[in-house]
Amino acid sequence: MWIPTEHEKYGVVLASFRGTVQHGLPLEIGDTVQLLEKCEGWYRGFVHKNPNAKGIFPCTYIHLKNAHIKNKGQFETVIPTEDSVITEMTSTLRDWGAMWKRLYVKNDGDLFHRLWHVMNEILDLRRQVLVGHLTNDRMKDVKQHITARLDWGNEQLSLDLVPRREFSMVDPDEISVTELFKLMEHRHRKKETPVPASTHHLFVHMKSLMSSNLGEELEVFFHIYDGRENRPLSERFFVRLNKNGVPKSPEKTERQCTLFVDLGSSDLRKDVYIVVHIMRIGRMGAGEKKNLCSIQYRRPFGCAVVSIADLLTADSKDDHLLKVYACTTESEWYQIHENIIRKVNSRYNLSGSNTGLAVSLQLLHGDIEQLRREYMVLFTRGVSITKKLGFSDIIMPGEMRNDLYMTLEKGEFEKGGKSVARNVEITVYVLDIEGQVMKSYVAAGSGEPGGDVYHSFVLYHNNSPRWAEQIKLPIPVDMFRGSHVRFEFRHCSTKDKGEKKLFGYSFVHLMQEDGRTLPDGTHELIIHKCEENANLQDSSCYLKLPFSKANLPGNNQAVKGTKECFWITSFLCSTKLTQNGDMLDLLKWRAHPERINDSLLKLKEIDGSEIVKFLQDTLDTLFGILDESSQRYGLKVFDCLVHIINLLQDSKFHHFKPVMDTYIESHFAGALSYRDLIKVLKWYVDRIIDAEHQDHIQQVLNATEYIFKYIIQSRRLFALATGGQSEEEFRCCVHELFMSIRFFLSQENKITSPITQTQAVFLRTFPAVYGELLKIFTVREVAGFVRETLGSLPATARAECPLEAVKLHCIAKTVESQLYTNTESRCILLPVVLRLLQAHMQEQRDLVMCARILTSMLSLVRKYDSTEPVVSEEVDLIVDSLLVVLMRTILEITNRPQAAGTNMRLQFQDITGEFVACLLALLRQMSDKHYQQLLQAFTSKDDLRDFLLQIFTVFRILIRPEMFLKDWTVMRLVTNNVIITTVLYLSDPLRKNFLNDKFDYKVWDSYFYLSVIFINQPCLQLESFSPSKKKRVLEKYGDMRVMMGCEIFSMWQNLGEHKLNFIPAMIGPFLEVTLVPQPDLRNVMIPIFHDMMDWEQRRSGNFKQVEAKLIDKLDGLMSEGKGDETYRELFNSILLKKIERETWRESGVSLIATVTRLMERLLDYRDCVKLGEVDGKKIGCTVSLLNFYKTELNKEEMYIRYIHKLYELHLKAQNYTEASYTLLLYDELLEWSERPLREFLNYPMQSEWQRKEYLHLTIVQNFDRGKCWENGIILCRELADQYESYYDYRNLSKMRMMEASLYEKIMDQQRLEPEFFRVGFYGKKFPFFLRNKEFVCRGHDYERLEAFQQRMLNEFPHAIAMQHVNQPDQTIYQAEAQYLQIYAVSPIPESQDVLQRDGVADNIKSFYKVNHIWRFRYDRPFHKGTKDKENEFKSLWVERTSLTLVQSLPGISRWFEVEKRELVEVSPLENAIEVIENKNLQLRMLIAQCQSRQMQNINPLTMCLNGVIDAAVNGGLARYQEAFFVKDYIVNHPEDGEKIGRLRELMFEQAHILEYGLAIHEKFVPQDMRPLHKKLVDQFHVMKSSLGIQEFPAYVRASPVHFTNGSPRSSCRNSVPNIISPDGARVVARRSPLTYPAVNRYSSSSLSSQASNEVSNITGQSESSDEVFNMQPSPSTSSLSSNHSASPNVTSSAPSSTRGSPQLQDKHKHSRENSCLSSRERPVSAIYPNPLDPAQVNTHGQINRQNSVKEVNNTQFSDTVGKLLCPPVPPSSLPPFTPSPTECQSAGLVSNSPVLSGSYSSGISSMSRCSVSEASGTEATTGDHSAHQGPTMPNSVSSGSDELIRRENKTPPPYSVYERTNPRRPVPLPHSLSIPPSVDPPALPPKPHQQRTSSMKLVPASDPRRADGVPHVPRPRPLPRKVSQL
Secondary structure: OEEEEEOOOEEEEEEEEOOOOOOOEOOOOOOOEEEEEEEEEEEEEOOEEEEEEOOOOOOOEEEOOOOEEEEOOOEEEEEEEEHHHHHHHHHHHHHHHHHHHHHHHHHHHHHHHHHHHHHHHHHHHHHHHHHHHOOOOHHHHHHHHHHHHHHHHHOOOOOOOOOOOOEOOOHHHOHHHHHHHHHHHHHHHHHOOOOOOEEEEEEEEEEEEEEOOOOOOOEEEEEEEEOOOEEEEEEOOEEOOOOOOOEEOOOOOOHHHEEEEEEHHHHHHOOEEEEEEEEEOOOOOOOOOOOHHHHHOEEEHHHHEEEEEHHOOOOOOOOEEEOOOOOOHHHHHHHHHHHHHHHHHHEEHHHHHHHHEEEEEEEEEEHHHHHHOHHHHHHHOOOOEOOOOOOOOOOOOOOOOEEEEHHHHHOOOOOOOOOOOEEEEEEEEEEOOOOEEOOOOOHHHHHOOOOOOOOOOOOOOOOOOOEEEEEEEOOOOOOOOOOOOEEEEEEEEEOOOOOOEEEEEEEOOOOOOOOOOOOEEEEEEEEEEEEOOOOOOOOHHHHHHEEEEEEEEOHHHHHHHHOOEEEEEEEEEEEEOOOOHHHHHHOOOOOOOOHHHHHHHHHHOOOHHHHHOOHHHHHHHHHHHHHOHHHHHHHHHHHHHHHHHHHOOOOOOOHHHHHHHHHHHHOOOOHHHHHHHHHHHHHHOOOOOOOOOOOHHHHHHEEEEEHHHHHHHHHHHHHHHHOOHHHHHHHHHHHHHHHHHHHHHHHOOOOHHHHHHHHHHHHHHHHHHHHHOOOOOOOHHHHHHHHHHHHHHOOOOOOOOOOHHHHHHHHHHHHHOOOHOOOOHHHHHHHHHHHHHHOOOOOOOOOHHHHHHHHHHHHHOOHHHHHOHHHHHHHHHHHHHHHHHHHHHHHHHHHHHOOOHHHHHHHHHHHHHHHHHHHHHHHHOOOOOHHHHHHHHHOOHHHHHHHHHHHHHHHHHHHHHOOOOOOOOOHHHHHHHHHHHHHHHHHHHHHHHOOHHHHHHHHHHHHHHHHHHOOHHHHHHHHHHOOHHHHHHHHHHOOOOHHHHHHHHHHHHHHHHHHHHHOOHHHHHHHHOOOOOOHHHHHHOOOOHHHHHHHHHHHHHOOOOHHOOOHHHHHHHHHHOOOHHOOOOOHHHHHHOOOOOOHHHHHHHHHHHHHHHHHHHHHHHHHHOOOOOOOOHHHHHHHHHHHHHHHHHHOOHHHHHHHHHHHHHHOOOOOHHHHHHHHHHHHHHHHOOOEEEOEEOOEOOHHHHEEEEEEEHHHHHHHHHHOOOHHHHHHHHHHHHHHHOOOHHHHHHHHHHHHHHHHHHHHOOOOOOOEHHHEEOOOOOOOOOOOEEEEEEEOOOOOHHHHHHHHHHHHHOEEEEOOOOOOOOOHHHHOOOOOEEEEEEEEOOOOOHHHOOOOOOHHHHHHHOOEEEEEEEEEEEEEOOOOOOHHHHHEEEEEEEEEEEEEEEEEOOOOEEEEEEEEEEOHHHHHHHHHHHHHHHHHHHHHHHOOOOOOOOOOOHHHHHHHHHHHHOEEEEEHHHHHHHOOHHHOOOEEEEEEHHHHHHHHHHHHHHHHHHHHHHHHHHOOHHHHHHHHHHHHHHHHHHHHHOOOOHHHHHHHHEEOOOOOOOHHOOOOOOOOOOOOOOOOEOOOOOOOOOOOOOOHHHHHHHHHHHHHHHHHHOOOOHHHHOOOOOOOOOOOOHHHOOOOOOOOOOOOOOHHOOOOOOOOOOOOOOHOOOOOOOOOOOOOOOOOHHHHHEEOOOOOOEEEEHOOOHHHHHOHHHHHOOOOOOOOOOOOOOOOOOOOOOOOOOOOOOOOOOOOOOHHHHOOOOOOOOHHHHHHHHHHOOOOHHHOOOOOOOOOOOOOOOOOOOOOOOOOOOOOOOOOOOOOOHHHHOOOOOOOOOOOOOOOHHHHOOOOOOOOEEEEEEEOOOOOOOOOOOOOHHHHHHO
């Protein structure tokens, strides 16, 4: 039975549990679980990271932990009862773990490894804490390390700053907001600005001396030297080196490492140096030979210097190699370091080129205890301490030191009867009072222990040696009296014996008889001569002698006159001994009572360090004198006490304040002193007003704190001793004293008056007195003192008065004092504080101090205290006095312009933050009662209105992101909690006072605006939080967005008819709220839109305003990342449900549908934009959105914005052609006018003409980059027309040159023909604009099917590629997946007249083959019926799919959607006809190329001929004969008789072409290929015989005849009709093979490698005819090598020639083709109607232009039949006319041309069709059969042409260049295309501006793709013209 757990509530998982049992809950090791029930070894509960999943798990897997339960019951919360640091550590490490893994994924290796290291450190520290074996101090250190690392990790990972108090996290509900702010600010400042250290230390590690001339032991001395004052700053550090130059005791690190301590900040400058002196221990001369002498001397070796400033930039311990210098003369040794510093090069030199001292130097900062913690290893291993000479900048109490430093300066010696100077060595001894040598008290420096004796170094032959050697004598204080130092002088002989002969001595006493020590300074000592054997052991024999010339008696002239003397310098650094006689006199006042007066007066002249050394003794002396002679010395003792108290205010001695406090508490015994102190203090206060000089009085008042401490302590001692006697007397004295104080404070004086300054001095010290008064007086009494004293201050508030700031400072100290924390005293003091604070805040003075006071006041008011009556009254007082002024202050501060300086900005931010925290704290304390009282206090509606506006504005400021730092999430959440609570309180008065007839729009608007920005705050978007953080926020505050959303809805419902005031203004803000991804919030807020629609419908009968605003705002909001698919569905479903019963339901549904569709596109666009690289999906999505704005929403500005976004995408992807078409959309919205346009996007303010000009030039540039030069020419001409109309000939010339350059590029540069691919996107997972649609895409250069398919799969990585080309079924359409169906398609060009014109260069034709393509084709072979294995061609059908796009390619995108899909089945017979047609066309092309010598190599023709002839001999054509010429087929298919005849004609035609090709081949074949040629000729005869051909029919012989300059003539191009066309149903008219372009899509190089295979496959020689169609064609461009060409197996399925095949209407094709045949050779007229049939004439009576071109005399054909087989063919009389591809019909070419009679066509004819009328006219006039020409209409444009009337149902897109028709002059043709001289030259055209027409476009009258033939109506401009505002 499951039993609820009582105590087992919380546990940690010890091992992972899979949860495979029924109801099992999977667990992972380390998870924390909450236990709900227990049953027989099993628990039931949930994991904290997923509380919704509950299950069971074994008890043995759980380690139980103690926990505290909140809200026991169903919704209980379990909190582990463990150290809060452990709890924080655990949760933080869990959060870090997930983020740490993401760092690895992001490849942020540096932070990944650093975080890993810190996490391990935290885990180690956590173990130490959990073990519980740490001492309190160690536990504190460990927690400090843990929190420091947690903060570091949170900062690195951009997590929140955690407020802590003593290492524990702080609950914001447990402290006031002001305290929380201070904690956050403190932690931030600690993180941002580390406090600079005032104390510094230098670490020195001596490593080695490198020199080539070693061999003797060395002594190295380091000290710090002040180069400015030329004195040492520290004692010396001493290291002994062995003969190898390394330390003698390497195991003792303290002998080679030291710390120069207590360096002040003033010591870290350039002229402070580390000086190193090196001594050698050995013979007198460094180069002397070894002798028997064993005596060694200390001799100078070298010196090194380094500036301490060089170490300031080094962060870590750096090794230095110091150069060692030697003296040029030994006598300069004492100042060698000074010479090196001053760079006196003549006095020193390098001791050796390779001599260097290797040391490690590092500067450390902080006090010594801090260093011990941070560099524990350093101190544990051992380091000697080298002290500073003298005390540090800050003297610490308790510091014990007694060091005497002596410097052996110099000596003057006589020769002593010798011929050379002496080698003097000094031996130093310290002797005690008994004359015994003191052991170990002579030290050369730190690092080495002290010795009994010290030997100076020896200078060679020098009677005036200067040593400047410092020694240290650390003699104990108790041994100083009677001690002396003896100096013995010896001459060191350099003879063999090496003797040291004593010749004199000196001595000095360390303490004088009166107790003073040897004074600091230089002392000239007397040298007493003696013999070597003199007995100096008995010190008494010489101590009576004089030791210094300074204290010699006047009659001892003999000693004074001696030349020999010795100088030393002494310096005492002692905390116990003094050299000051006045101090000794004061301390011994009882021995000399007569000197008391002088001693008290001289105390002020004694150095402060001497006073603090004897502070307690001095104070005892003063109070002793006061007790014994108060009447006589009371005033002087008081002055001395004031002097000492003020001395402790100095920063150097302020650490001695605790010493004085300890003295007062523990050692002070003046029980009667209080009377005298009060008396003297009152005397001084009473004299303030009358005194001329206030300086001394100000010093007295400055010492008020400690004077009161002595007064109170003295009274307590007296009361303790007497049982409380004289209490009333004491109280009276204190009251009188305060009366005097109040009197002098009440005086009003001038600002500069000394009394004012005295008042300020007192106010600064007064708050320190409160604590002392509380020791005797009650709280209320002291509060009364303070209130009356502060109340006595003058009420004048002048900003310039310094007293005002001091007054405020005094208030601040009062509020922070212990007195104010008491509730009783607070009630007394609060009115005074509030009155002063209010005055300052109203005048905006001293705001920093005001913020400090307010913070302190509100920190005392806790949230849980506000129920107490006293606290409630306090809150009432503060609200009444300060709430309004506080809000006004915040408003003024935040609106104040801030200086750019960082300090000003930080200060402003701090003040604002403090005031904001105060406001929040105050509002949080306010209850219902406080709000009621506040609202009742407003006497008028205007006051209430102003208050509401003010508080709503302040709240908006608080919500600003910059109000708090980014990681202050805790503070932001508290702020929001206070705001929403306050808003809920204020909603009711807003409803009651400002609705109905009292409605106030401004207040309501401010309310709604606040609510909206509140909900949209980043810190409230819980979806972006980690799960643990989200859980914590929800538990503490709930989702405040939903609470505010419900309040908005409630308030909106109360508005009633006033809602109209907020429509449409609030649509955008409310829409932004609904986009927040919170379901509850959306459900609450979306219905408001229904309400808005309803009210707008009532007001204006529609809701266009609502719709417009929704659409405008959606784009911006969704592009910012707001909204999702769920929102779209929710918006749609909620609003549709809401409007079900509305009368305006239909229009509402329309609006909702429009907005929903826009959302779909915006979401798709946003998802695509998130991708890093530009891809087709992103471009396609932009196109979809652009078209939506244009067609459905008619939003011009958004449309133009997306035009430019699409343009940028194309540029980024290097789709320059598409970029041009895109920018053309904007260009076409502009006109050539002078209207001014405003600044828009990146365009400056300019005229419409200028912007259009700029766009034209940009588009031309991009067309040029995209090699679409023909389109660029059009724009160049339009610009040229404009320049010419303005007579801007300079720009006109540039434009003409640009146009010419584009023509040159067309002819000179090669262009690749892209492939086209059909792509189907199936499945629901695709974006909306792709879903279940098919597109045709223009591939990139060199991109083939496989590469394109791979690219698409990369763009859609989750898509599945379909392996078939069949249309998918519904299951694929509805699948929750992505399916891609890709195959290549062939373009069907529109401009057939250009492609079929002879003499047009391939470079020109290549453009028209692949540009402006609307239709594409794809063929799929299949067998219908029984498959004949012997001859598969009998049943081989072709399924031909024609695709029509919504827009032509290329366009604004590389792909466009398929609009229309047509399916046609091609019969086997038709297929055979088409195959042979294609092969004939290919043969003609190769023959023409060879004949015109365009072919460099004859191999392609050879291989093609070989393939066709060899296949025919082996049965290729025979298979067609077997299949279609047999009797059975003719009987069964009587309807195919004409087609069979056509097939037979094509076979004969092929044979004739082959014969002609063999003749050409024979002419050009090289000698080595002659055998192959002979073989081909023989095989050709076999082929002819197999076909039964003896003589060719005339029409066949006529077909390949008309070659002009070696190329077929266009006049005879269409000899037979075309029978297959995608436009037909099954059987349609067929064009002649000669109607195909003269240039195949395959290059000669590609054909050379596989033409034979290709032909054999085409003609049926493959083993299976299925192989012919086994793949979709992927034709190559002409420049590719053979391995990129299309497979030979695809030629028949999508023959290359069909890419250029014109799709004409049947009757036109027949008339064209039949016109080339003689009357007897034409088929029956039923199939080929007469070309002059009235049906061929349009409504204007004009004959089809192309028919007129082809209409020639039939006899002309028969006359030339005999000439067909005779190569070479003579040239025709018709000149090779090839007009410009972009030129329309010219007036100078045909006299009756219709061009000049009207405006130009707007169709493709303006660019993509060659002008045919010119050829028509020319051919007609050269022959004698002009009667065959139809009538012409000179004043109208021909509409009978099948090319001109294309696509009635397809309105050309506005961005097609071919839609642009520009008025321009007929341009003369280049010389190469000029008209023959027989034609009259054209007349000079008029100026362009004279012939410009208002209409620039003509729309085709009909479109062959429309079945109804309805004339096309010109489409109006789709957008309203608002460009002038852009």
